[in-house]
Amino acid sequence: MKVLVISGFLGAGKTTFIKNLSMKTGKQFAILENEYGAVGIDADLLKDAGMKNIWEMSSGCICCSKKGDFAASILTIANTIDPEFLIIEPSGVGKLSKVLSHIKKVEYERISILSPLTIVDGESIDKYRYEFGEIYDDQILSAGQVIISKLENSPSDVVQRAVENIRNINPNVDIVSNHYLTMGDDWWEDILLKLHDGTKLVEPKDEEDESGFDSLALEDVSISNPSRFILLLEDIIRGCYGNIIRAKGSLALKGDVGLRFDLADTKYSVITDDDVSSSNIVFIGKDIAKDRLKKIFIKKKRYKVVKNT
Structure with missing residues (x-):
């Protein structure tokens, strides 16, 4: 089971991105959804899009108060459902570094961690950095790739300023400044192949032999x-x-x-x-x-x- 964490502050567009990732790659995902409130709105949106394999953890954050339940849920999914991919959508107000740390504690030969993504609302970087500081910066510092959203209709200087703001937080992170729907098929496929340590999986043909069966x-x-x-x-x-x-x-x-x-x-x-x-x-x-x-x-x-x- 390959685990992909898609992080992002509140309202960045994580759920919409997950739906597009499924459509672009043709893959079905198991999804572990962490709603900070008691009502799973995002999970309902994913189910409306045809995704039924969704686990919800509500009324708490998986990086702190729910960390024990979170680790147990990952192992339960791996040992009973065993999907090819598990996508984790943390609460928008949690620390990505802590989420990754909890996953690594249950990582073994059947569970591998993909390079995490962070979706950033390009219009709100300054506001959220000022209001939430360390929590917001952590989601960018811990990401393997940052995808800027909501600037597809903005002038190039606004987009460039957003890129510079992200670079100031994490100089080495990969940044996608064009709207992700303009990206090619290889980019979408690489999301499901790149591991958190930077290496890349060689996609095997599952249980397939030379005869093609x-x-x-x-x-x-x-x-x-x-x-x-x-x-x-x-x-x-x-x-x-x-x-x-x-x-x-x-x-x-x-x-x-x-x-x-x-x-x-x-x-x-x-x-x-x-x-x-x-x-x-x-x-x-x-x-x-x-x-x-x-x-x-x-x-x-x-x-x-x-x-x-």
């Missing part, structure tokens, strides 16, 4: 009822989930009853088996719709919105 293996899955599962198999052989040429596995159902299934090309078989004790499945093919299949089989764990109060 791909696979998806899922453990401890669940399905609501056998009839729905049969409909799913019908959709698979019709190509609704990619070009899946082979699938097999077992499903433990309620009442000490289980199913074993086998699918090859356009044919499948399903039999009941009282000895089934685990639910594991594998799909083999090309262009497999992995996110959609995961949503079906691990929906209860993956897409439940959790509110920590």
Whole structure:
């Protein structure tokens, strides 16, 4: 799981940026949203944009009062949902350095931290630096890249002054002064490849071999009822989930009853088996719709919105 922190002071445009990052890269994200108040407004906006895998932590800041719950939430997401990417959107009034420090405490071989981003409202740099000083500067000092927002219609001298203000805080940070929607595809993709230490990931093709075939293996899955599962198999052989040429596995159902299934090309078989004790499945093919299949089989764990109060 790769963790990307998208920071920024209140009203900088973090939530809008996350929606555009998903659209530009074609990636689905798990999102850990920290609302300082008790009502998750930003989470609702993300859900309206089609993002359902959202964890909410409200009524506190993950850099201080909620730091214990925050670290536990990251490990829970990694060990149960295990998404490719987890985006963390901290409260706009928290210190980015502390958020990163808490993540590093739970970093291990399955959790890597990407270079953090800070969105800066170019119109409010002077105001917020004066009013919030250390907290505001920390978000720029701890960022791997600063993206200036809300100056797309401003004259070049105003944009340059914003760049200089940021440079005065952090002389070495990468700054994007053009509106991010004008950036090329490589820039968007690099956001999901650059690690916090400056090195760059080599994007592997997940479980893909030289033949070009791909696979998806899922453990401890669940399905609501056998009839729905049969409909799913019908959709698979019709190509609704990619070009899946082979699938097999077992499903433990309620009442000490289980199913074993086998699918090859356009044919499948399903039999009941009282000895089934685990639910594991594998799909083999090309262009497999992995996110959609995961949503079906691990929906209860993956897409439940959790509110920590």
